[in-house]
Amino acid sequence: MPKLKLPSPGALYVGIICALLYLPIALLIVFSFNDAASLTFPFKGFTLQWYQQLGQSSELLASLRNSLVIAFGSSVLATILGTMGAIAIVRFNLPGRGIFLAVSTMPLVIPYVILGVALLILLNQAGIPLSAPAAGFAHVIISIPYAILIISSRLVGFPDNLEEAAMDLGASYWEALLKVTIPIVSPALLASFLLCFTISFDEYSIASFLVGTDTTLPVYMFSQLRFPTRLPMIIAMAAIIMTVTMLAMLISEWLRRAGQHTSPTGGGIASRKAKA
Amino acid sequence: MKNSRRFLTLIGLPSIYLFLLFILPVGLMVIFSFREGTTGAARDSFTLDHYITFINSRPFQRLLWQSAGISFLVAVIANSLAYPLAYYLAFQAGSQKNTLMMLLIIPTWTSYLLRIFAWKLILGSTGLLNSVLLLLGVIETLSPILIYSRAAVMVTLIYVWIPFAMLPIFSSLERIDRYLLEAAADLGCTRLEAFLRITLPLSLPGVVAGFFFAFIPTLGEFVTPLLVGGAQGSMYGNLIQDQFMRALNWPMGSVMSLSMLLIVLVFMFLLTRLGPLSDLLGL
Amino acid sequence: MKTRKLWMSICSLLVLASMFLAACAPVATPTTAPAAPTEAPAAAAPTTAPAVSGSTQTGELVLLDWSGYELPEFWKQFATQYPNVKVNYSFLSESAEVYAKLQSGVNADLVHPCSNYWKIMVDEGLVQPIDPAMLSHWKDINPALAKQGEFNGKQYWIPWEWGFESILVRSDLIKTVPTSWNDLWNPEYKGHIALYDSGESGHVIAALALGLDPWATTPAQDEQIKQKLLELMPNVLTIWSSQTDLDQQLASGDVWVAANAWNASYIKLLGDGAKVEYIDPKEGRAGYLCGFAVPTKSKNYELAVAMIDAYLAPDAQAYLANEYGYGIVNNAASALVKPETMKLLALDDQNIISRTIFYKFISAAQRQAWTDVWSEVKTSK
Structure with missing residues (x-):
């Protein structure tokens, strides 16, 4: 075990930002046990009733499930499309890439309400029923700019001839992409996936027009704001989501460390040494 | 040519996708913008009136520029705060890098709406911060001084965007060759010099991406101003929302959105064409 | 390689989450909620209820509704009649x-907006007329609201819920209690x-304060209303958009006077122990009304009407008043409230409907x- 020492300024800064990011969440968790429907100080007393209510609200749980499915599907698809687009615009100096970059980042700029209404009209004209997949495919559109910008900002600056080197060794172009380029950009792929997931998971305006009866969590919540008595239940659910995610992360971190400990030659350390 | 075939294969699918689900709806929006109204016969007649109204409307334009200014500030501050985070993650966090990244992203998985409500708990008149200030004797009575203002909107949005801005900066810092920095040190560069001359320029594409991740959504934002902005906090996004949902004036809402789109495009064009960013972004 | 591990942990996380959901969802299926028994004590139990109880009809009914109304308590009658729909x-x-x-x-198959959007949807042919004879509870509906x-x-x-929009004050924080708009x-x-x-609400408040009829203002009066609203802005701390939001602002003491709060807020805050008072301004209280209609394109007209009837049932209406603090339309439900x-909803007052200034079609x-006036007022500072 290393000796305890004062944190470096960098670590301190990360600590402060983390504390700021988690402060509101900690408050939400505390207030999920508050015996009052209003989210205001002072704390009135301890209760578990919101969690009981949550267990009985099948609509809310169904909407959480829809949101998870939509967010997962759309972020995977957006990351795949974004990778293809990013490689194309960074690696090839051919006409059309400027326009592609401009168009693919434009969804960032359109108010989602309007994109939602326009998509609603188009889908209805095309006879496509409103559903979770419809919202998922629409979420891909608003996620693509994030995917492309993140992935291309990592691709830029890598030597262009990486794929060529692999091809010299006998790989086809597509094999070279899969085996050389993709691993190099994998941290960006992860970042892109996480960001797209977040965006879709929390998106309200487009989803409210497109999901039909497959309600997502944000749609449910916005509609529910009309009834303040049901807010604590939603907070209770957020508290559960947070706790479960944090636990899962702690477990995976613990597993990673355990793995490193038992097999010091395992992937983690070896690759890091190679990089460093 | 092999090259162009590869290019087309790569760019084809995303292009078709964007065309169907983005270009077509935007086209529809352009058509909306020329319609006289949303309902009845007004839907079928075309006019330039909404553009003229927009150009003559002082509140719309003033708010558009104000909102652009606020978005710019929010994006700059969020990025400045995110940069050290990304830097630490990329260069100093070592094996904890990915765990830390997750740690910074996970808060965003709690609904944005709930996080704003939580901010109201912190900034409100009987909130956490006010109570601390009262205890310290900085203020004498509890009053909503910290909330219901443009500043509260900005603080909340900066908080929301920090993790978003961090990701692209991190991913561009990650790819910087460590040998480059070692070489710089060997050649007698101080750490600051190495940072300014190597790290910062090489991470600029990520910063630009991070800037847009914060700038653009802020411009169209309407929920945060509603919840913490108070009477003076309305932003351009609120007006678009009002035209669209309250006045049921889809043509006007479209005109206002298209104007916003135009501003951002001009801004992006300037940012990418002027200065060294064009090479970096590969344009 | 490290990223692969992280990917795996993310996937396992999602699997975990879906397992959690899978485990929870079946327990909470609402359709098995005990129906019918509570109808018995109701004095006005539907004697003319359609005799199709326990119909084997299958199908799907889609409601465009506010969340909170999907609770099985609101449509027990329908669940009994059409258990397979x-x-x-x-x-x-x-x-x-x-x-x-x-x-x-x-x-x-069923939509549920408020009355200020009713006429436009009728004019555009988006909704179809309903035969009230098909509604077993129709005879108990307040005729003034039905009209x-x-x-x-x-x-x-078919109106279903209504409420006031009036001034709600924190009586412990203000010195003078308002008596007029x-x-x-x-x-x-x-x-x-x-x-x-809402521009509409702003207009109504200012018009009432000026002693004008909000729905018949001349352009000159509109200008007067705009000036009046601009003068109000220094007093305004915030603009609310949902009851949840407003209730918190009042509960926390940020807001002392809510200009057009719903009575649902009043009842909720009283229940939380806040010192609030709901004003009956001398010009009268504004009122909103919402209700159901069947869209023209619906292919399930009969099911939809049966669903409206279920929502009108006394126990469903009483649940609405008791749980959410909303005004109800079925007089036969009063005994269950x-x-x-x-008293808080003023439902004990026979003349309350005629004393309330309901929103009209615009x-x-x-x-x-x-x-447009509202946009200008909101951005005036």
Whole structure:
């Protein structure tokens, strides 16, 4: 075990930002046990009733499930499309890439309400029923700019001839992409996936027009704001989501460390040494 | 040519996708913008009136520029705060890098709406911060001084965007060759010099991406101003929302959105064409 | 390689989450909720209820509704009548959304906007008339409210819930209790008023304060109203958009005077122990009304009407009043509503409907003009 020492300024800064990011969440968790429907100080007393209510609200749980499915599907698809687009615009100096970059980042700029209404009209004209997949495919559109910008900002600056080197060794172009380029950009792929997931998971305006009866969590919540008595239940659910995610992360971190400990030659350390 | 075939294969699918689900709806929006109204016969007649109204409307334009200014500030501050985070993650966090990244992203998985409500708990008149200030004797009575203002909107949005801005900066810092920095040190560069001359320029594409991740959504934002902005906090996004949902004036809402789109495009064009960013972004 | 591990942990996390959901969902299936028994004690139990109880009809009914109304307590009667019909909800957060969705061709069997959007949907042919004879509870519906859903001699809308929009004050924080809409301009409340985010509501408040009929203003009066609203802004702390939001602002003491709060807020805050008072201004209280209609494109007219009937049942209406603090339309439900709630909702007052200034239909031009004024007022500082 290393000796305890004062944190470096960098670590301190990360600590402060983390504390700021988690402060509101900690408050939400505390207030999920508050015996009052209003989210205001002072704390009135301890209760578990919101969690009981949550267990009985099948609509809310169904909407959480829809949101998870939509967010997962759309972020995977957006990351795949974004990778293809990013490689194309960074690696090839051919006409059309400027326009592609401009168009693919434009969804960032359109108010989602309007994109939602326009998509609603188009889908209805095309006879496509409103559903979770419809919202998922629409979420891909608003996620693509994030995917492309993140992935291309990592691709830029890598030597262009990486794929060529692999091809010299006998790989086809597509094999070279899969085996050389993709691993190099994998941290960006992860970042892109996480960001797209977040965006879709929390998106309200487009989803409210497109999901039909497959309600997502944000749609449910916005509609529910009309009834303040049901807010604590939603907070209770957020508290559960947070706790479960944090636990899962702690477990995976613990597993990673355990793995490193038992097999010091395992992937983690070896690759890091190679990089460093 | 092999090259162009590869290019087309790569760019084809995303292009078709964007065309169907983005270009077509935007086209529809352009058509909306020329319609006289949303309902009845007004839907079928075309006019330039909404553009003229927009150009003559002082509140719309003033708010558009104000909102652009606020978005710019929010994006700059969020990025400045995110940069050290990304830097630490990329260069100093070592094996904890990915765990830390997750740690910074996970808060965003709690609904944005709930996080704003939580901010109201912190900034409100009987909130956490006010109570601390009262205890310290900085203020004498509890009053909503910290909330219901443009500043509260900005603080909340900066908080929301920090993790978003961090990701692209991190991913561009990650790819910087460590040998480059070692070489710089060997050649007698101080750490600051190495940072300014190597790290910062090489991470600029990520910063630009991070800037847009914060700038653009802020411009169209309407929920945060509603919840913490108070009477003076309305932003351009609120007006678009009002035209669209309250006045049921889809043509006007479209005109206002298209104007916003135009501003951002001009801004992006300037940012990418002027200065060294064009090479970096590969344009 | 490290990223692969992280990917794996993310996937396992999602699997974990879905397992959690899978484990929870079946327990909470609402359709098995015990139905019928509570109807027995109701004095006005539907004697004319359709005799199709336990019908084997299958199918799907889609409601475009507010979340919170999907609870099985609201449609027990339907669940008993049509146990095999699947009821699905698509949730709203604005009345205008109903219009936007129907206009764009969305399929729904039942919609639930408020009365200021009723006429436009009738005029555009988006909803179809309903035969009230098919509703077993129709005879108990307050006729004055029912009348508001009638257009061109036909009943298009069946009112379901209503409430006041009036001044709600934190009586422990203010010195002078307002008695008129015009008192909102009292400098005592500087920086502590909350207004509802709607041009329509703003217009109504200012018109009432000026002693005008809000729905028949001349252009000159509109200008007067705009100036009046601009003068109100220094008093305004914030603009609210949802009851949840407003209740918190009042509970936390940020807001002292809510200019157009719903009585649901009043009842909720009283229940939380806050010191609040709901004002009956001398010009009268504004009132909103919402209700159901069947879209023209619906293929399930009969099921939809049966569903409306279920929502009108006394126990469902009483649940609405007791749980959410909303005014109800079925007189036969009064016996099931807690007496203090009846009093708080002013439902014990025979003349309450005629004393309330209900929102009226507005033309597209009015809607536009009022929204534009509102945009200017909101951005005036």
